[in-house]
Amino acid sequence: MKKKQIYIFANWKMYLDYDESNIFANRFSNVVKEISKEINVVVFPEALSLYTVGQVLGDVGVGVGAQNVYWLDKGGYTGEISAKMYKDAGCKYSLVGHSERRHIFNETNQEVRKKLEAILSKKMIPVLCVGETAKERKTGKADKIIEIQLRSALSGLTLNAKKEIIIAYEPVWAIGTGQACDADEAERMHALIAKIVKKMAIKANFKILYGGSVDSGNVSAYLIKKTINGVLVGGASAKFESWYKILKTAEKLNKK
Ligand code: PEP
Numbered sequence: 001m002k003k004k005q006i007y008i009f010a011n012w013k014m015y016l017d018y019d020e021s022n023i024f025a026n027r028f029s030n031v032v033k034e035i036s037k038e039i040n041v042v043v044f045p046e047a048l049s050l051y052t053v054g055q056v057l058g059d060v061g062v063g064v065g066a067q068n069v070y071w072l073d074k075g076g077y078t079g080e081i082s083a084k085m086y087k088d089a090g091c092k093y094s095l096v097g098h099s100e101r102r103h104i105f106n107e108t109n110q111e112v113r114k115k116l117e118a119i120l121s122k123k124m125i126p127v128l129c130v131g132e133t134a135k136e137r138k139t140g141k142a143d144k145i146i147e148i149q150l151r152s153a154l155s156g157l158t159l160n161a162k163k164e165i166i167i168a169y170e171p172v173w174a175i176g177t178g179q180a181c182d183a184d185e186a187e188r189m190h191a192l193i194a195k196i197v198k199k200m201a202i203k204a205n206f207k208i209l210y211g212g213s214v215d216s217g218n219v220s221a222y223l224i225k226k227t228i229n230g231v232l233v234g235g236a237s238a239k240f241e242s243w244y245k246i247l248k249t250a251e252k253l254n255k256k
Contacts, residue, residue, distance in 0.1 A: 006223060006250050007166065007209055007230025009127065010043040010237030011067065011095065021049035025056040027240055032060045039250050040230070042093050043237070047081055054090040065093030065127065068101055071111075071118040083118040094119045097153065098129045099172045109152035116153050120163075127166045127232065128153055129211070130193070134173035142171075143192055150196050159204040166207045167193055168232045174212025176235055183221035183228075186210045190227035216245035223253050 016024060025043070035041065042063035045053045054064040070080035086094060096119060097112035112128075119126040130149040132142040150167070159165070169189050174181050181189070190208045197206050210222045211232030222228050236242040 005038055005040050005207075005229070006254055007040045007042075007207060008247060008250050009041075009065075009093075009168075009209065009211075009230065009232045010243065011098070011211075011232055011234045012043060012045050012238050013067065013100070013234055014046055015235070015238035016045065016049075018046075018049045021045045021053050022056070024238075024240060025049075025053040028062070028243075029056050029060045031244065032057075032062060035247050035251055036254055037061065038254050039247070041247070044093070044095055047086075050086070050091065051089045058090060063092045064090060065095065065124075066091050067095050067098065069094050069096070069115050069118055071114040083115070083122045083124060087122040087124055091124060093125045093127055093166075095127045095129060095168075097149070099131050099170055099175050103133075103172060109149060112149075113153050117157075120157070120159070125164045125166060127168055127209075129168045129170045129232075131170040131172050131175075131212070137171065137173065142189075146189065146193060147196050150193065151200065154197070154200060154202055157202055157204075159202060161203050161205060163204045164207065165202075165204045166209060167197070168209045168211045169193060170211035170232065176213070178213050180213035180215075180218055181210070183218075183225060186222060187225040187227050190225070194227060214246070216242050216249060219246050219249050220253060223250060 044065045044067050066086040069083040073082050073084040096115045101107040116126050132145040136145050171181050207229040209230045209232045210228050214231045214233045215236040
């Protein structure tokens, strides 16, 4: 029987600078052979180190992705980097709609949609992040917010059953707080996301990951859940020891 793929994605945010990212990538490349091919590993470094990190990790089967893109290819958009430019630099994936983009940089659902379309048009795989704030959860609006974010990003897209789209359920209150979402509740939210996407009748190959204070101590609680295809890890992915432990845990579960 074909084994299920497990997705372990590392969002390095702005935690590692150019030298640190490259040192990490080299160190990681030396141990990556311990990880089976059923474990799909992708790192999202800052933009300046992405190319050299990709050169080192690409050779050992690890993907690289952008943390954010601009939707137009070229032009007078000071400070922006387009999906096309990331693709040319070797990116296969891109995050889109990460909560730090939505809440620190005021990115709207409309902008997320434009970015997602740009990523797809370059034949990259989007990692669409959705999640509710603490206030939205407290007031019973979590499910509705997720539905709004999903519908505005995905409605009406014409894709095909082979097109991979990754959705990361990342509750805002769990990002970088050490307060991870209970695994049973994450599983419920994943089932909800799967149901909404099914209702939208978009032909695509959807995978759903959990993100929010995942570390080596709690990762297995998520990975054993049926509706959870993997994890998107922030803080704990930028420290080599915790990252290595997370991958070893995934590897152990994969071997079972
Ligand atoms: C993230 O930023 O995508 C994330 C999951 O962060 P953390 O693991 O640090 O909560």
